[in-house]
Amino acid sequence: MTKFTFTEKKDTRSGFGDGLLEAGRKNNAVVGLCADLIGSLKMGAFQKEFPERFFQTGIAEANMMGVAAGLAVAGKIPFTGTFANFSTGRVYDQLRQSIAYSEKNVKVCASHAGLTLGEDGATHQILEDIGMTKMLPNFTVIVPCDYNQTKLATMALAEHHGPAYLRFGRPKWPIFTKPDEPFVIGKAQHLIEGTDVTIIATGHMVWKAIEAEAVLTEKGISVEVINLHTIKPLDEEAIIKSVGKTGCVVTCEEHQINGGLGESVARVLSTNQPAPQEFVAVNDEFGESGKPEELLDKYGLSTEHIVTAAEKVIHRKN
């Protein structure tokens, strides 16, 4: 299997902006809305090319979600853009009633998620959004791992009917997936095959999992790495099959340990095929200002933390 390297770093939010532009060119039902963060969300190119299909909503996210639902009533495909914090916690009831329960084809696109937002600190570093959105019936939840995948996921969502949450981030991050790889919603991506331990990661943490795999291989441990870019619907089969082979799992996410990807994986395993699991996630606390890598280090989400978790979970197998 391929070992992953990268030659370029790019922010996943640029993948969203570029994907939205492509989706807009393909389908004139695609419309964009943004709550005063066009630059941050990289929606400027779409706005420039399709001014009549773009709505600036001002700093009023609740209204933006309702307007998007109304546009969807008439068959438009609205993509809302704001920070992940304002895409979920601030507007949860709007997501729930006007979009999820009403089954509206709205794509809630959320940047600056997680600790890697960096210096802005805990007010903006939402670590609860995966939990909030995965709990909503009818919602699809996607967390792509790099620029290419974010672009592909954005385009795939334009073709997919139903409410969806797309989570991406601020920092420049290694690009290691192919720009032309098919993106299948709900289908986990097997990146590396191995036999001793499965590492399931999502978002920025997928690259960290790949780095951890290299360290563990040096130590003679065979690691399987799965990119679980779709949190919901969950690819239960891929999880069961891989952990059935390796016998243990480490889950990695830039999210609270409560309510995130790890708990979804634990539910699948405990009800189908119980296996030891270690969680690499933020342990029920708020973040703080700092550089992305410093924060991942301090909050237990570094490559070294994944390596330690993998060694621990392998030990627990016996």
Next chain:
Amino acid sequence: MADISKLKQIASQIRRDIVRMVHGVQSGHPGGSLGCTELFAALYFEVMDYTIPFSMEGVYEDQFFLSNGHISPVWYSTLARAGFFEVSELDTFRKLDTRLQGHPATEEGLPGIRIASGSLGQGLSVACGAALAKKMNHDHHHVFCLMGDGEQQEGQVWEAAMFAAHHKADNLIAIIDYNGQQIDGPTEDVMSLGNLVAKYESFGWHVMTCNGNNLEELIDKLYVAKSQTGSGKPVLLCMKTEMGYGVDFMQGTHKWHGIAPNDEQLADALNQLEETLGDY
């Protein structure tokens, strides 16, 4: 010209349906429903241009959004009486497996409903989106949205009010059921609304007022509202109503916001409301 006597007959039957539905399941919101009966009769039997069978997208027809979803009984009765679904289905209101949920929903596919409502403050935003979609589609029909007056206390309403004016949603006609009552008492005691007309005007809306329980005046104002669209401003009709209108012991009080009549009270109410189209 509107056939006022026919509309009054329809309104009387809708009121009978409302009290019977709420009595039948001993829950629901009769007060606001009765107060808005003239509006629903006027919209669905006179003013709005719509097609049956219902289509969710509603292109090239007028659309109605109910933001204060708790007055679902008046909407359900009106939709059934207008032919969106069988009148007999009104008997399932709020019962297990019904399409007539306590608050309006789309999940069960009830014809006539395009968005769930009940959690207050969200409908005007949705109506703004629907109005803009009509403009994008070069569809010259209108979007109506009814809100409660207590609902004006929700911040999202004012986000939407600002948005509608900024984006010139001048095919949007919002209506406020200004009955001055909310669950905990008169709006002036609970949280003063101040001068709603001046507030909306200052937000850039064209504002009109009327007596919402006077069919002739209401229909006249709704047509004027329609004629005011296309002028660059969204239109608001601030409609003074009496909660519980049409049933003397329910009228003008917040007490009947969300409680059901007992058998005796039902008989009393029905005595005051002529059966004109046949009970379900």
